[in-house]
Amino acid sequence: xxxxxSYRSALSTSIRGILARTVKKSKPKSEIPGSQNANITxxxxxxxxxxxxxxxxxxxxxxxxxxxxxxxxxxxxxKLFLRNQQEERENELAAKYRKLNEANLELExxxxxxxxxxQIGNKIMMFPRxxxxxxxxxxxxxxxxxxxxxxxxxxxxxxxxxxDPIKDSExxxxNPIKDSExxxxDPNKVSS
Amino acid sequence: xxxxxxxxxxxxTVRIIQFRTLPNFFINFRTLKIDESMTKPLAExxxxxxxxxxxxxxxxxxxxxxxxxxxxxxxEAIKYILQxxxxxxxxxxxxxxxxxxxxxxxxxxxxKELDVLQKRKYLLQVQAEVNDPEVRWNFKNDIVDMxxxxxRHLKEKHWKSGPLPKLxxxxxxxxxxxxxxxxxxxxxxxxxxxxxEFVEPGCFQRPIRTINPPTIVMNSFHVETRLYTLIxxxxxxxxxxxxxxxxxxxxxxxxxxxxxxxxxxxxxxxILKYVPPHPPKGxxxxxxxxxxxxxxxxxxxxxxxxxxxNVREFVNQxxxxxxxxxxxxxVWDKDVSSIYKNQLGIHEPIYGKPPKIDHYLDETGKKRPxxxxxxxx
Numbered sequence: 001x002x003x004x005x006s007y008r009s010a011l012s013t014s015i016r017g018i019l020a021r022t023v024k025k026s027k028p029k030s031e032i033p034g035s036q037n038a039n040i041t042x043x044x045x046x047x048x049x050x051x052x053x054x055x056x057x058x059x060x061x062x063x064x065x066x067x068x069x070x071x072x073x074x075x076x077x078x079k080l081f082l083r084n085q086q087e088e089r090e091n092e093l094a095a096k097y098r099k100l101n102e103a104n105l106e107l108e109x110x111x112x113x114x115x116x117x118x119q120i121g122n123k124i125m126m127f128p129r130x131x132x133x134x135x136x137x138x139x140x141x142x143x144x145x146x147x148x149x150x151x152x153x154x155x156x157x158x159x160x161x162x163x164d165p166i167k168d169s170e171x172x173x174x175n176p177i178k179d180s181e182x183x184x185x186d187p188n189k190v191s192s
Numbered sequence: 193x194x195x196x197x198x199x200x201x202x203x204x205t206v207r208i209i210q211f212r213t214l215p216n217f218f219i220n221f222r223t224l225k226i227d228e229s230m231t232k233p234l235a236e237x238x239x240x241x242x243x244x245x246x247x248x249x250x251x252x253x254x255x256x257x258x259x260x261x262x263x264x265x266x267x268e269a270i271k272y273i274l275q276x277x278x279x280x281x282x283x284x285x286x287x288x289x290x291x292x293x294x295x296x297x298x299x300x301x302x303x304k305e306l307d308v309l310q311k312r313k314y315l316l317q318v319q320a321e322v323n324d325p326e327v328r329w330n331f332k333n334d335i336v337d338m339x340x341x342x343x344r345h346l347k348e349k350h351w352k353s354g355p356l357p358k359l360x361x362x363x364x365x366x367x368x369x370x371x372x373x374x375x376x377x378x379x380x381x382x383x384x385x386x387x388x389e390f391v392e393p394g395c396f397q398r399p400i401r402t403i404n405p406p407t408i409v410m411n412s413f414h415v416e417t418r419l420y421t422l423i424x425x426x427x428x429x430x431x432x433x434x435x436x437x438x439x440x441x442x443x444x445x446x447x448x449x450x451x452x453x454x455x456x457x458x459x460x461x462x463i464l465k466y467v468p469p470h471p472p473k474g475x476x477x478x479x480x481x482x483x484x485x486x487x488x489x490x491x492x493x494x495x496x497x498x499x500x501x502n503v504r505e506f507v508n509q510x511x512x513x514x515x516x517x518x519x520x521x522x523v524w525d526k527d528v529s530s531i532y533k534n535q536l537g538i539h540e541p542i543y544g545k546p547p548k549i550d551h552y553l554d555e556t557g558k559k560r561p562x563x564x565x566x567x568x569x
Contacts, residue, residue: 069258069329073258073266074265074269076269077272077273077323
């Protein structure tokens, strides 16, 4: 009936604010995380502290001079290997870019129409045919451990691509990977 | 802040190398999977190789190759490193052929291309040898052959990471750069020894120790021989007339042939004989600065030196390029008096502050009555 919000209280709003601030509302000790009286069932902080302060220090094994030299040599050889790999990749990319550049320059000489359409590129998003589509179950034929990528030798005739199941209505051969030679592009990877 | 004089100065190169290996040890070790064979030196190892017992020839240490067949990872590592070395030498051979194919003429373009090829060749030469454990052991133990590009590269790299920043810090802190030289970008490691001990730059020296000239070591990193000039200068001599400081020359040698393999200062023309440092009493410490300049105009012909000339004027006159610098400090000692008497033969000046005039006292020293004190400016 009577609207409880319509009556005026004995204390004004400002005084009520001051009173509220002077009365310090402190959390009970069991609610403050990390304290010793904290909720015993929540052991997260205890676990963290134990891991930080109470696990024994792993001692580094003592190495003689010869051991150290061996270690350094192995380390350097590994890093050198990675560096060489990286350099190979970079050189490949650089060569590809150069060839692309040269091809474009040649194309420019041929005429404006082809060149301009090449520069514009495809606005339509297209996916490579060999790309792996996410499936619910793994493939029936398993992982092909003996897969080898196509060699860069253009004279060697490449095997025909596996039939496109969407285009042809024929069913796929029973074991296309085991029976035939390695595929030209890796079916196990998302091709870039 | 006074730097303590190096009491038992270990050669800077060796001391710093000892620490270089440790960080490597701690950073990489966590990723390494430790095989049992690597933690304990096997008993078979000790018996198989008489290499653990380093047979030192008297005074000369030599690298002992680690035997194969014990650690398979090490064997593979060595195999890979040697394979890479062979590849690199193959590439160097190709570059050499390319260089030979160049025509004899030398216009700007060809010089540029040759420069690029030379740099690439140097890089390959370094890369071929830098992973070799023998080379690394040699460098660690200060057995360095500066005619080989690897050692030059390793030494330069080590200098730039350790001693050089320290030198630059001390030079800038002590204001050697604006006072003596306008700018310093060192490409050469200039070091000096007193009594056969290397001195860290900026350290205080006792005057008796510096009566005889120091042994100078000029570690440059270029193969060809270039001519250098060495100077020693004291910028902190008091100049009473101008109420400032003046520069005093202590040493001047020109036309010193220096290369990566030749590091001493023989073969030069000593124009000013070495004057031992003599900081007078009453002055603050003096910075005795050594500078190594490359002579860009070839040989310098001079018989006498005008001692009133500034360092900057001298440098401009002969088109010198500052390549290396270092300094040490000294302060008055009782031995300086004997230097003045014996070596220099001049009257020893003693400097002090001018007497303070107290305007509240009259000529006799009694307090002047206040009504007679003029307003002081």
